[in-house]
Amino acid sequence: MTDQQTTALSTMLLCLADDEYIIGHRMSEWTGQGPIIEEDIAFSSMAQDELGHALGFYTLLHELGADDPDTLVFTRDASAYRNSIFTEQPRGDYAWSMMRQFLYDGAETERLGALATSAFEPLRDLAVRMLQEERYHWMHNATFVRRLALGTEESRLRMQSALTEAFPFALGLFEPYDGEELLVAAGIAPAEDHLRRRWLDRMCPLLEEYGLKVPAHRDGDNWRVDAAPVLGGRQGRHTEHLLGILDAMHVLRSADPDAVNW
């Protein structure tokens, strides 16, 4: 791999790791407060899965020369985070959180599926292992979203509000990052535009099947989006919501940088 390719790959891994880490944190905010105890446990368990995926990406990044995972997570300022703005948004009501997971895990499944054929072997192996867990995430989220969307008048209303609000944010998952074209040319990573198209093909017909109005319409074989994507995260531009998460995560590390045994 050339130096430029390594730099581009590091950038992409940071985007993916930060996405997983921040959404995992947001999911964990439901722990102890889920709508029913069984779902509380299931959702918390999936939050841990996402944190595990984050660690996988951070570790790979470290092997390419970046700081170790703890340093990356606990010492960076918001502007150094590359997660999409989507993942840092507050948890909202359960409909919002569930819709976010559905849209996010749909994107992750498409992304990991593409990375499972990456020319970079360590990334390929990691993607294959993560896909295994994503199967359950997808089942879980699709089942909940379908039932809530087709459930009572109240649940349908909540899911529609969540979709309308979350959709433009979700498009930010496919924001281009620096060096993307180098990785695409080398067969190391898929083009974001390609993933976005696959994601729309996967999600839009399903959401319509669930009776929800998607902010997009069919145009021949493609889906054309009727909402402006919320971008910026991949360039380090974030909302105030990320600051709140980082404050909460950094407080112990700042108080005692050597606190490793606790």
Place this chain on the structure above:
Amino acid sequence: MKRWNFTPYHQQIDEGLAILGTPLPEHDTQWPEWEVFVQAKRGGPHVNVGAVHAPDPEMALLLAKENFIRREPCVNLWIVNTEDIHATASEDDALFQYTFDRTYRNTTGFKLDKPTAE
């Protein structure tokens, strides 16, 4: 269309009711109970490990997976509506007590030669 803000779940219930303008039926969140049986390896027994509440079998399987086999080995899951399980009365455990010597029923008296390895 009314836009909802990012507020915790419980604060939005009143808002939802106001939007609908009609009172919702009483919520009954006490769903049926389903016994969960885990098969650790192929050919082995399905062992009861606990129960989950869920509205139907599909949801029961979905929730049972993440509630009972986050770390434990499993190749297959069963769920059974708790009401479909018929049991003897717990206080009637005398039914299973032995009052006579039953060792003659055991096969301990038979000596089996271990097969010799070739």
